[in-house]
Amino acid sequence: xxxxxxxxxxxxxxxxxxxxxxxxxxxxxxxxxxxxxxxxxxxxxxxxxxxxxxxxxxxxxxxxxxxxxxxxxxxxxxxxxxxxxxxxxxxxxxxxxxxxxxxxxxxxxxxxxxxxxxxxxxxxxxxxxxxxxxxxxxxxxxxxxxxxxxxxxxxxxxxxxxxxxxxxxxxxxxxxxxxxxxxxxxxxxxxxxxxxxxxxxxxxxxxxxxxxxxxxxxxxxxxxxxxxxxxxxxxxxxxxxxxxxxxxxxxxxxxxxxxxxxxxxxxxxxxxxxxxxxxxxxxxxxxxxxxxxxxxxxxxxxxxxxxxxxxxx
Amino acid sequence: xxxxxxxxxxxxxxxxxxxxxxxxxxxxxxxxxxxxxxxxxxxxxxxxxxxxxxxxxxxxxxxxxxxxxxxxxxxxxxxxxxxxxxxxxxxxxxxxxxxxxxxxxxxxxxxxxxxxxxxxxxxxxxxxxxxxxxxxxxxxxxxxxxxxxxxxxxxxxxxxxxxxxxxxxxxxxxxxxxxxxxxxxxxxxxxxxxxxxxxxxxxxxxxxxxxxxxxxxxxxxxxxxxxxxxxxxxxxxxxxxxxxxxxxxxxxxxxxxxxxxxxxxxxxxxxxxxxxxxxxxxxxxxxxxxxxxxxxxxxxxxxxxxxxxxxxxxxxxxxxxxxxxxxxxxxxxxxxxxxxxxxxxxxx
Amino acid sequence: xxxxxxxxxxxxxxxxxxxxxxxxxxxxxxxxxxxxxxxxxxxxxxxxxxxxxxxxxxxxxxxxxxxxxxxxxxxxxxxxxxxxxxxxxxxxxxxxxxxxxxxxxxxxxxxxxxxxxxxxxxxxxxxxxxxxxxxxxxxxxxxxxxxxxxxxxxxxxxxxxxxxxxxxxxxxxxxxxxxxxxxxxxxxxxxxxxxxxxxxxxxxxxxxxxxxxxxxxxxxxxxxxxxxxxxxxxxxxxxxxxxxxxxxxxxxxxxxxxxxxxxxxxxxxxxxxxxxxxxxxxxxxxxxxxxxxxxxxxxxxxxxxxxxxxx
Numbered sequence: 003x004x005x006x007x008x009x010x011x012x013x014x015x016x017x018x019x020x021x022x023x024x025x026x027x028x029x030x031x032x033x034x035x036x037x038x039x040x041x042x043x044x045x046x047x048x049x050x051x052x053x054x055x056x057x058x059x060x061x062x063x064x065x066x067x068x069x070x071x072x073x074x075x076x077x078x079x080x081x082x083x084x085x086x087x088x089x090x091x092x093x094x095x096x097x098x099x100x101x102x103x104x105x106x107x108x109x110x111x112x113x114x115x116x117x118x119x120x121x122x123x124x125x126x127x128x129x130x131x132x133x134x135x136x137x138x139x140x141x142x143x144x145x146x147x148x149x150x151x152x153x154x155x156x157x158x159x160x161x162x163x164x165x166x167x168x169x170x171x172x173x174x175x176x177x178x179x180x181x182x183x184x185x186x187x188x189x190x191x192x193x194x195x196x197x198x199x200x201x202x203x204x205x206x207x208x209x210x211x212x213x214x215x216x217x218x219x220x221x222x223x224x225x226x227x228x229x230x231x232x233x234x235x236x237x238x239x240x241x242x243x244x245x246x247x248x249x250x251x252x253x254x255x256x257x258x259x260x261x262x263x264x265x266x267x268x269x270x271x272x273x274x275x276x277x278x279x280x281x282x283x284x285x286x287x288x289x290x291x292x293x294x295x296x297x298x299x300x301x302x303x304x305x306x307x308x309x310x311x312x313x314x315x
Numbered sequence: 316x317x318x319x320x321x322x323x324x325x326x327x328x329x330x331x332x333x334x335x336x337x338x339x340x341x342x343x344x345x346x347x348x349x350x351x352x353x354x355x356x357x358x359x360x361x362x363x364x365x366x367x368x369x370x371x372x373x374x375x376x377x378x379x380x381x382x383x384x385x386x387x388x389x390x391x392x393x394x395x396x397x398x399x400x401x402x403x404x405x406x407x408x409x410x411x412x413x414x415x416x417x418x419x420x421x422x423x424x425x426x427x428x429x430x431x432x433x434x435x436x437x438x439x440x441x442x443x444x445x446x447x448x449x450x451x452x453x454x455x456x457x458x459x460x461x462x463x464x465x466x467x468x469x470x471x472x473x474x475x476x477x478x479x480x481x482x483x484x485x486x487x488x489x490x491x492x493x494x495x496x497x498x499x500x501x502x503x504x505x506x507x508x509x510x511x512x513x514x515x516x517x518x519x520x521x522x523x524x525x526x527x528x529x530x531x532x533x534x535x536x537x538x539x540x541x542x543x544x545x546x547x548x549x550x551x552x553x554x555x556x557x558x559x560x561x562x563x564x565x566x567x568x569x570x571x572x573x574x575x576x577x578x579x580x581x582x583x584x585x586x587x588x589x590x591x592x593x594x595x596x597x598x599x600x601x602x603x604x605x606x607x608x609x610x611x612x613x614x615x616x617x618x619x620x621x622x623x624x625x626x627x628x629x630x631x632x633x634x635x636x637x638x639x640x641x642x643x644x645x646x647x648x649x650x651x652x653x654x655x656x657x658x659x660x661x662x663x
Numbered sequence: 664x665x666x667x668x669x670x671x672x673x674x675x676x677x678x679x680x681x682x683x684x685x686x687x688x689x690x691x692x693x694x695x696x697x698x699x700x701x702x703x704x705x706x707x708x709x710x711x712x713x714x715x716x717x718x719x720x721x722x723x724x725x726x727x728x729x730x731x732x733x734x735x736x737x738x739x740x741x742x743x744x745x746x747x748x749x750x751x752x753x754x755x756x757x758x759x760x761x762x763x764x765x766x767x768x769x770x771x772x773x774x775x776x777x778x779x780x781x782x783x784x785x786x787x788x789x790x791x792x793x794x795x796x797x798x799x800x801x802x803x804x805x806x807x808x809x810x811x812x813x814x815x816x817x818x819x820x821x822x823x824x825x826x827x828x829x830x831x832x833x834x835x836x837x838x839x840x841x842x843x844x845x846x847x848x849x850x851x852x853x854x855x856x857x858x859x860x861x862x863x864x865x866x867x868x869x870x871x872x873x874x875x876x877x878x879x880x881x882x883x884x885x886x887x888x889x890x891x892x893x894x895x896x897x898x899x900x901x902x903x904x905x906x907x908x909x910x911x912x913x914x915x916x917x918x919x920x921x922x923x924x925x926x927x928x929x930x931x932x933x934x935x936x937x938x939x940x941x942x943x944x945x946x947x948x949x950x951x952x953x954x955x956x957x958x959x960x961x962x963x964x965x966x967x968x969x970x971x972x973x974x
Binding site: 013016017020021024028031032139140142143144145146147148151152154155159250251253254255256257258261262269272273275276277279281284287288291292295296 | 801802804805806807808809810811812813814816817819820821893897900901904905906907917920923924927928931934935938941942945946949950953
Binding site: 212 | 418422480
């Protein structure tokens with residue numbers, strides 16, 4: 003078991019190394035001079051030189067990478083080309099917004115997929131099954147930003163039920179934070195939830211046909227006990243892994259939806275950084291998303307071996 | 316039902332049967348039409364008795380026993396007839412009543428111990444969960460009983476095994492756990508659906524012996540399903556041979572071996588594994604395929620594969636079960652001319 | 664449940680029906696018998712037609728005003744302008760029609776990039792195994808660690824916005840999916856008897872791959888291609904929506920949505936019709952992908968389901 007954890011962490015570290023190289027190169031494959039590009043019309047030789055030196059662009063690539071990665075490891079991601087503020091500080095300021103949106107979306111996705119997927123599997127071939135399948139097919143195919151716009155139009159503007167956009171810190175006003183969270187979380191969650199719904203459905207169907215389910219029936223257990231204690235318990239295992247991998251998809255949605263709902267998180271930060279050609283900020287945001295993804299999947303894999311007793315490495 | 320028993324060492328059949336099956340029929344709606352899986356099954360099971368049901372896959376042997384536990388999915392399935400347990404027709408049961416029967420009055424152990432145990436739940440929970448339900452035990456009482464049971468079925472270190480998972484046990488041990496699960500609530504009837512097929516020959520013998528011992532101890536009626544007459548010979552008192560959803564021959568076990576009557580039984584015996592040869596495959600010695608339950612042949616269902624076909628009725632009539640000896644019945648026209656008409660008609 | 668086992672047993676005696684039709688005919692027939700797939704094919708036919716013949720079908724040009732801005736801006740759908748007009752008095756229907764081309768071209772080229780490089784990497788990784796396999800698949804893990812849109816955004820940030828760069832960006836994003844699907848299929852056939860036999864009689868690697876491996880991995884790749892087309896079109900729309908994809912004066916559905924978003928209260932049609940176009944196109948590709956999978960590869964769960972791979 004310990005051996006497995008060590009190996010799995012090593013593997014994640016290896017991928018993280020690759021990620022860091024890619025993120026690092028981001029700023030260096032830009033055709034032309036990134037600092038000059040970033041400064042644009044506000045060009046001023048003094049700032050220019052200061053930024054170049056701060057970013058270490060005057061040194062050999064290997065040295066630059068080494069400097070960058072050692073600073074990044076200690077939490078220093080450089081300074082913004084635009085505002086001159088430390089990138090780490092900017093990112094940390096945006097992190098709660100993105101994490102709460104991602105978490106809300108995962109909750110929406112899991113609740114949706116387990117309810118819809120389980121009911122559909124139990125009533126396989128029925129009207130409910132077809133409706134659930136149609137909903138998930140629609141959810142997979144709908145552009146999330148379009149759905150966000152439609153939700154804003156309907157609930158934010160026409161019905162005036164929810165605030166159409168913006169982010170309020172839960173520390174300032176928890177209730178308004180939740181109100182603001184609902185629509186973006188649903189938008190991101192429904193898309194991932196639709197994919198998971200199919201997966202839960204097929205997992206439950208598979209478990210329904212398994213011999214151990216027949217054994218459970220032959221013991222005279224209640225349907226509820228069979229469903230929760232035997233079927234879902236088994237269906238949960240593959241679903242956990244897929245949910246982890248779904249995170250890449252979900253985070254993708256987070257980036258776009260943050261823009262649609264002006265939800266001031268990391269995605270919006272990255273987006274603004276692209277428009278501003280503020281490469282250090284973009285680098286930092288991209289790196290953080292990737293680290294988050296790797297971290298969650300590492301946790302999921304370790305969790306997996308805990309939930310599935312068959313796996314003892 | 317007539318009580319003409321002659322064979323030796325047959326359990327006491329003078330009391331009341333624990334299970335009376337009358338004209339049991341199971342059908343399935345399929346895309347191609349109605350599959351007639353079980354067509355008029357008829358037998359009694361006495362306490363302490365072991366009834367062997369033998370047939371190829373598709374003969375309806377497993378389905379007929381699932382019907383005894385209300386485990387045939389309806390729809391697409393449909394179960395008709397009568398299954399009396401302690402004087403009550405189980406087929407009138409509501410779902411809640413069925414749950415009281417399953418695992419409590421009638422228990423079942425299945426063919427493949429590798430897949431029949433839930434892989435993600437500890438053994439202890441799987442042995443005890445229906446005790447909590449049916450016997451109203453507390454978890455610690457149930458654990459104690461589970462330890463007793465697991466020791467009884469031959470698992471060493473039973474207390475510690477409660478926390479084990481199925482994958483940590485060998486196939487034979489898992490089947491022992493399955494048996495413990497089956498016995499947990501002291502059922503009056505135990506259905507064993509090919510419980511040794513997936514096991515090694517030596518383990519097979521151990522399991523057969525274990526069930527034999529436990530049967531005496533628990534006074535259970537046992538229905539042992541198999542495609543293998545060899546296994547059944549070692550455990551059954553009486554044997555039903557099923558083909559195409561029907562019983563084609565029924566006899567005390569010794570007599571069936573000594574004097575088989577139906578051509579299909581002859582075929583099965585001819586394909587018994589030779590001593591020393593390991594053979595876990597389905598019986599293939601009889602040429603041809605089992606009948607399609609959606610489209611059963613006219614006349615005798617075995618006719619297309621039958622080497623004799625000596626009666627013109629073979630093609631037009633279903634041969635009824637007739638006495639060919641005391642407590643020995645066979646559904647074939649062929650041997651009828653050789654014998655006197657049976658003196659005692661069966662109440663089919 | 665006992666259902667599967669019992670029905671299986673009940674039907675065990677059924678003789679298997681032998682289908683004598685040629686394989687392509689079986690597939691075609693099955694697709695046609697699937698009404699959803701038929702509907703999807705119809706929708707895609709319409710979109711394809713718009714993509715090819717758009718300029719000659721559209722009543723107005725991309726940036727042509729139907730009249731003076733004052734009189735004709737933000738007019739709701741009517742007989743003359745069935746999708747209404749936008750804030751610059753342009754005909755939304757014409758723009759939707761003309762936007763089809765961008766979606767299709769970006770989608771197709773991006774998937775083409777991902778398909779060729781991903782399949783090649785997957786083939787090499789699966790066929791040779793060992794260190795090469797490790798290296799390629801870890802590299803794919805690295806690519807896969809970035810949220811797709813963010814990855815595409817970053818690539819566009821480096822290369823600059825525009826149609827071609829959007830294709831490259833989206834193409835890169837999908838390489839890992841094809842590499843994984845291909846590698847998985849290669850692994851499953853690599854040790855099959857006939858492949859080993861071919862190898863033992865000295866068939867060259869290239870010949871082995873061409874004659875024995877590729878035909879066997881074709882089915883999952885075809886299915887993955889169809890589904891990826893759906894997601895690539897979604898990604899293109901998202902990029903254009905963010906202003907990083909197709910640039911004006913060309914029309915694109917994502918871009919139109921972004922413009923419509925600003926007028927959502929006065930002119931819902933500006934956002935609804937382009938969105939609906941994206942949705943229907945993506946839905947159709949997904950439906951066909953599902954139908955193809957059922958026909959070609961009934962045992963495979965969709966790549967989306969089994970690997971959680973999406974955009």
